[in-house]
Amino acid sequence: MSINTPSPKLLDQVRDLIRTKHYSIRTENQYLQWIRRFILFHGKRHPRDMGAPEVEAFLSHLAVSRDVAASTQNQALSALLFLYREVLGIDLPWLDNVTRAKRPQRLPVVLSRDEVRAVLDRMSGVYGLMASLLYGTGMRLMECVRLRVKDVDFARGEILIRDGKGAKDRVTMLPESLVPALQSHLNQRRAIFEDDLRAGKAGVYLPNALAVKYPGAPIEWGWQYVFVSGSYSMDPRSGAERRHHLDEKLLQRAMKKAVRAADLAKPATPHTLRHSFATHLLERGQDIRTIQALLGHKDVATTMIYTHVLNKGGRGVVSPLDF
CATH class of the missing domain: 1.10.150.130 (Tyrosine recombinase, N-terminal domain)
Structure with missing residues (x-):
């Protein structure tokens, strides 16, 4: 029955x-x-x-x-x-009659090199290190927040960004000037990891069922987040109590304070550092294809938006008032 x-x-x-x-x-x-x-x-x-x-x-x-x-x-x-x-297994026809919200065509906010320095000088500790990584590597905010220990390669001077936008991996540079600070941070992070191991709470979230395939991986040092939360939290899916990555809102608030302290009128956010990274590389003559690869853009047309900074004034034309 x-x-x-x-x-x-x-x-x-x-x-x-x-x-x-x-x-x-x-x-x-x-x-x-x-x-x-x-x-x-x-x-x-x-x-x-x-x-x-x-x-x-x-x-x-x-x-x-x-x-x-x-x-x-x-x-x-x-x-x-x-x-x-x-x-539901229902294939809807093309939605021709949808009134789509118009996407505004705006240029990205970009800081000058002096403005970037003014902001970074007013950030310290973990947030200062993360902001410097955003500007020095071109990473997106969540790519930095989700960075794992094993993906920082000091020997090759590289950072491997896994599962970025569009589920793509890519490689970007590790700025030499950040190596001492990052190594020092990882030493402190290792001490926290050892404490978590003793407390039985060193496990970390692994994507795509990797925890099932490699059951020991969640408590391995290499899989730990570089930038970690200061407290434990409950995983909403597994119910496990463990230490998650740092909340990105904390970095956003820290940068907002730094922008105000630097007395900048521009509405700069952590993502502005990525825009500034690309723009400043273009200013120094770096080719657009390399910048496209570093940023992880699918289409070079997306990267081309940063060429606007090379057109000073009215698209590079000298005003007759300045003749």
Whole structure:
């Protein structure tokens, strides 16, 4: 006699499939949030009873009534496409009638070399080291925050950035001037790791089920985060209590204070250091293809936006007032 077990709830199905595909916890939370909002927007109707018109109505509402950014609307669209195509097995037709939020064409904020120095001089400790790495390597904020010990190669003067944007690996330089500070930081980090080992809490999150394939890896020194949290936290997926990487918001706040202390009018953030890295390399004559590889851009057209700094004034044209 068979026992009929109830089918899992829709959001549980979404969560299980996201984890099967090894999406990040951030993506999981964002997708679940957008799917909930979509269902509530349509009076708690089941998504299987809705389709392209309801998706179009919801996305148009975000763009018109909520005035969301283009990236926010695209995130919502990705969540709903995942729900229909991956979870429900329904392939929606092309959503031609969606009113898309217009993506503004803005140039990146770039600091001069003197401005970068003014900001870095006003940052110290771990945050100063991380900010210097962002400017010295061109890493993205979360690439720096998630950096593992084994991916810093002092012998080759390289940093291996794993699973960057687009799930791609790449190599960037390790600035020689940061080697002493980084080695000193890792010595302190090793002491924390040894304490965690004795406390039985040295485990670390590993992506893509690597912890199952290599059961001893989570407590190996090489897999530890370079920049780690000052306290333990509960992993929402495994329930394990362990030390996670540093919260990126702490670095963002530290840089914000430094920008204010340097009396800069520019709205500089940690990502501004990546923009400045690329711009300053271009100013010194570095070829665009090399910069593209260091930044991890898929298309060189994305990297070309930094050439704007080479066109001083009105695209390099001298004003007649200055003749």
